[in-house]
Amino acid sequence: MPFHHVAITTRDLDATHRFYTEAMGFELVKVEAAPTTESGWARHLFYDTGNGELFAVWDIRLERWLDFGLECVRIDHGWCTSIYADDPNGITVEFCTSTRELTHDDRTQAAALFAAAKPPLGVPPEVEFFTAS
Helix, strand or coil, X not given: CCCCEEEEXXXXXXXXXXXXXXXXXXXXXXXXXXXXXXXXXXXXXXXXCCCCCEEEEEEEECCCHXXXXXXXEEEECCCEEEEEEECCCCCEEEEEEECCCCCHHHHHHHHHHHHCCCCCCCCCCEEEEECCC
16 A cells, blocks of 8 residues: 655654665655644654655654644645544554655755754644544
């Protein structure tokens, strides 16, 4: 089954980036940086695994967003749409689909946003929260 991307979070962005680019040979193709709840922010890095599917890393600077009792979050990133939910083990899972192809400009911007100690934040994405009935 093809997928858009699999995502993990990281505690050490530089070591994670080095591992996935140098050891695994993945190319950094897209980075998004946006504000999250309250004063938090997050950086979401996307690596091309070489077959058109992506591997993503979350550099999250906020309290866990589903702690608010929310059971599902949908985010329109502008180039892909994601649904986040907790699985039965309490692991947050992201399901994502592309809405456009990545470009050379995306790759150039990804390198700049990765290198920034505190990247300039983009426009917050459209976010919808859902609770179970």
